[in-house]
Amino acid sequence: MDTIESMKTFLQVNESGSFTKAAERLETSSANVSRAISALEQHLSTRLLHRTTRRIALTEAGQRYLLRCEQILANVEEAEAEARDAQMNPVGRLRLHAMPALANKYLVKAVSAYRELYPAVSFDITLANRIPELIEEGIDVSIIMAPQLPDSSLIAKVIGQTYSILCASPAYLAEHGMPTNPADLEQHQGIKMASSVLPLDYWELTSAIGDASVDIKNSPFQVNVGSTVKQAIMHGMGIGMIPIFSVVDELASGSLIRVLPDYRGTLFNVYALYPSRAYLDAKTSSWVDFLSLHLPDELARDSERLTE
Template sequence: MRRMIHPSEFGALRAFAAVAEQRSFSRAAEQLGVSSSALSQLIRGLEERLGIRLLHRTTRSVSLTEAGTALLAEVAPAIDSLAGALEQARSAARQPTGTVRLHCFHAAADRFVVPILPKLACAFPDITLDLTIDDMVVDLVGSGYDAGIRIGELIERDMVALRLGGDIRQLAVAAPAYLAEHGVPQTPKDLLQHRCIRWRWPGQPGPYAWEFFEKGHWFSVAVEGPLITTSRAVMVDAALAGVGIAFLKEESVVDAFARGELVPLLTDWSVPFPGYYLCYPQQRQMAPALRAVIDTIHAAAPN
């Protein structure tokens, strides 16, 4: 177990080392920014606590006793080490350095993080971004992350949240071949009669129930179908192949709409909702590296 040192003794030892180095109370006092009388009291108090004289004092000179010489040999390297550590801390505050752990969903990483990686590496070469990309909903703080990117409805209340980009809209979509064979659903309830491609949050036991909006309220439909997956890319491919109806972010399939490969369905029941946020725990003193990452992502995010 480490032996504890009273806080006052740090100051006394620093004062002793300064006097020993300068061989003068007046010069040491000037170096430390204190009065000679205050410095003398610090040394006298240290000697009294130790029960031994550390300095020989005359009106003209100061010299070390044998005990003082031995103590200086022990404490001087430690004081130098502490001074170096403090300077490193000050340097870290001036130039962001260290590792920042960030968790985000696949779509958020592609949209907000991957594009800023070259800029981040160039502007902050001493920062290491430890990026975890998956669609699990994790406890950011409990899992050791510094920050995360997730949709608004999944942010803990005690988090600071910065908006990234605009709203998100999810749509039921299907290939023309599927609709030609199985018909077009006219209401969300009609989906219960269709083959649907379902998505499951990683780590969750069951598939996600599709959410729609009508008359000021959200409601969900627990669809059925031949495929459940945790991969949105697989959902897109399956929908394109005519396996069934999928429920996907509009931005991920606009090109397929333009090419006529997929058809949007039930658009009157599909309204936008708050999209992605960069979130992190409230803190008085934010590490410069984390601040640099947050500012870089937020500044580059499309409106």
């Protein structure tokens, strides 16, 4: 028995004053209405209606049950309206995961601009250099950076591209010299970024004159957060591979120097991950659309600054 539908039938019988009129309003038969009321009474082990050949009337138990049904069905209708509205209008709390480097450079600014358009949406952001378990962790959207993604049931939308470059501090290069080719890098201190989405033990380099792979297994310094890689580079601990957007300001000021400028590191896709396309609520879809519109331009501007 569908209790909610049975409640609706019971209310309609009371409002109509007869099974026949209730059946007409519900677009069903009188027999179906009668069976629904009988099933409800049997389920409750209580008589709700007095029936005669001329009229029906509520029992005392039926009067009390009617009041509860009206309250319950009003709450159900309100909940359904809220759910439908969530599909149409961005509202509520968006649980967002992002990689720290992306969040610090772009996403906080994007959240601020997005909330000017949709102030009814609030954000709960988790930062970590990994691909999260969205459903298990209760995350609506994950913004990650990876060369490619493992097979999964998640929806993955590419919302931008960027790449990494090699950098070092002026002090480190003054002491150890500037590498002139990828083979020279194996004589230098390589700072290793530990990440579940990147190979840990080597750098893949690409250029117009050819590709190279550099072994960094014996790195004296390894960390899983890009901002700390950057700090290690700036403190002269070695050469590091880091996304261009993280260091464009330091390269412009001269506090960092690009190493092997003819080469770039891994090309990253920036992905928005979410559990399903079906019944995607408005806050999630509008956030992904907003980033898709604005993030590629932001990434492109930082890449262009590198060649100015």
